[in-house]
Amino acid sequence: MSRAPSTRRGGTRGLRRILAVGIALTAAASLAGCAQSERGAGGGEGGTLTFGAAGAPDLFDPFYASDGETFRVTRQMMEGLVNFKPGSVEVEPALAESWEHSPDGKTWTFKLRSGVKFHDGTDFNSDAVCKNFQRWYTQTGAGQNNALSYYWIENFGGFADGKAPSLFQNCENPDPTTAVVHLTRATSKFPDLLGLPSFSMQSPTAMEQYKANDVKAQGDSFVYPEYAKAHPTGTGPFKFDSYDQSNGTIKMVRNDQYWGDKAKVQELIFRIIPDETVRKQELESGSIDAYDFPNAADLKALRDAGNNVEVRDPFNIMYLGITQKNNPALQNLKVRQALAYAVDRETLVKANMPEGASVATQFYPDNVDGYAPDVQQYPHDPAKAKQLLAEAGASNLTLNFYWPTEVTRPYMPDPQGIYNALAEDLREAGITVNPVSKPWNGGYIDDIDNAKADIFLLGWTGDYNTPDNFIGTFFGTPTNRFYTAASPWGEQLAEQLRAADSEPDEAKRTAMYQDINRKLLSEYLPAVPLSHSPPAIVTSPRVQGLVPSPLTAEEFASVSVSDQ
Known part of the structure; x- marks a missing residue:
């Protein structure tokens, strides 16, 4: 996605939440105690941390x-x-110390x-x-x-007007805490998505005062209210100070009233x-x-x-997307399988991806x-790819292969190099690449979402650790960038994903997702998984605590900068 250039992973296998009968999440409660003991009243040390950002934020209302x-x-x-x-x-717990849920998983008390x-x-409270x-x-x-409301729509669905189903029903505040x-x-x-x-x-007072909801469409873009541009107001360890667009500098100051x-x-x-080259030079110069x-x-x-070069655990996926909407040949499973056999993922990972990357x-x-x-x-097998294309009557296949410029993604560190390698693989299998x-x-x-590509490079860095955040995001609607509702299995796959996400029994849910993953690679193949890549972050020797x-999703409150 990826919509956000961000990503992941910890060590244990999955966040195993059991929607058991009326049981509070005791792990959350114990974590709350740890969080309270670790977040004492310690004060700050002073100084300035300057981070070289790859791009400007669209706004300051997340x-x-x-x-x-x-x-x-x-x-x-x-x-x-x-x-x-x-690191995980x-x-x-954050602003909620603990939580519990009802036996049916529909009511959550924080x-x-x-x-x-x-x-x-x-005041931060239940209101x-x-x-x-x-x-x-x-x-x-x-x-x-x-x-605008991308993450709400992706995670909760519709709005109060009822035009589309919504995961959210209502919120009650029986007492302030x-x-x-x-x-x-x-x-x-749930509740992972709330992270x-x-x-x-965000402060209800500030949002009302600076008209946080007063966003307007203007052509293909949007005009944001004063709140989103200059008055973002949260509870965190830093407070917004200013944004000087003339020199591309955002300044925050320490929140000395922070609760932790x-x-x-x-x-x-x-x-x-x-x-990126300029960022490296600025680090070397100490700027x-x-x-x-x-x-x-x-x-x-x-x-x-x-x-200090820190290499994060890879919690992402890069894939070769296949659009079935325009090219009839790509609606044939044998043609999509031919693409999977054509690409040499082992060599791609070794030659084009950073150390620690793996074949997906x-x-x-x-x-x-x-x-x-x-x-x-799907091991690399150009002969098998040619055979499948011949069986499908697509030996003279020509594909428009889209790849992005002016971007670096955690899962796609060198788009042009990756494109060159894959295009050569496809040509070796007899496919003409435009x-x-x-x-x-x-x-x-925009072109990818509007199905203008035949095949394309894209990926996703996970927002949280659930299958739905990956394959539910990619394939959870019968009409998307891969296929339309006309696909014989599009609605079937979407329904399977909805059912798995809604299954409260952990063992059953795991088995359902495993079955979906088998079908994704054998019966559906809407894309070809390529690799998982570990993105790095670099700090000068003066920086400690990152x-x-x-x-x-690094948080910089723990970081100090020495004078040397």
């Missing part, structure tokens, strides 16, 4: 965002009810931290929680556009530096202290110079629940 650079910034000043443990994809305030002094949920649920007009969220069905992704930046708690451990630096600066997604070819030199055999990593060890394999390249934010994603996140 609910309307779907890009990783916005989330990187807003994550420092906003928090959700739950969070992900540093496991859920831990016990909230007391004494927490938003940056504007507004604020419900006002945030209601704000998300009652979007109207431009607010319902998928480009208790919020009760009612869902319309059980889902494997997404889009569902951060105070940030170790007084100021956090994001400098927008789109060119910035850290940057993300260094070129794999630079890692040794960066380490030799004394910098299905559409999410092996520590996500439902991973099937016995899916159909290359089409466009800037990621300059037409590429915990790399497999979700590329």
